[in-house]
Amino acid sequence: MNIDEIRELMLLLDQSNIADLELQKNDFKIHLRKYAAGVIPAASNPVSAVSNPVFAEPVEEILDESITEVLAPMVGTFYAAPSPDAAPYVKIGDRVEPGQTLCILEAMK
Numbered sequence: 001m002n003i004d005e006i007r008e009l010m011l012l013l014d015q016s017n018i019a020d021l022e023l024q025k026n027d028f029k030i031h032l033r034k035y036a037a038g039v040i041p042a043a044s045n046p047v048s049a050v051s052n053p054v055f056a057e058p059v060e061e062i063l064d065e066s067i068t069e070v071l072a073p074m075v076g077t078f079y080a081a082p083s084p085d086a087a088p089y090v091k092i093g094d095r096v097e098p099g100q101t102l103c104i105l106e107a108m109k
Helices: 003-014
Strands: 020-025 028-033 077-079 104-106
Touching: 003 020, 003 028
Parallel strands: none
Antiparallel strands: 020 028, 077 104
């Protein structure tokens, strides 16, 4: 299996509802796993549970009609600025115009 075939598997996994894929071809074995945004796999040595669990009250989601959600066309690494020492393209609360650069999204090619 070559790198292009692995990239194709990654792309297919990303575009599917499959969360876990394991493939064996001759003496080559690969295991790919997809996590939902913001989900981090559990540690191998979990910490013991708190004896008195704390429950938070459900928070009402506030929808502001003036805010438009911008979704990335692909999965990638988000960069808010062109370089680490540069100012971000936009900040939370800024008004943006159509065609304005919001970020850099670096994706595997």
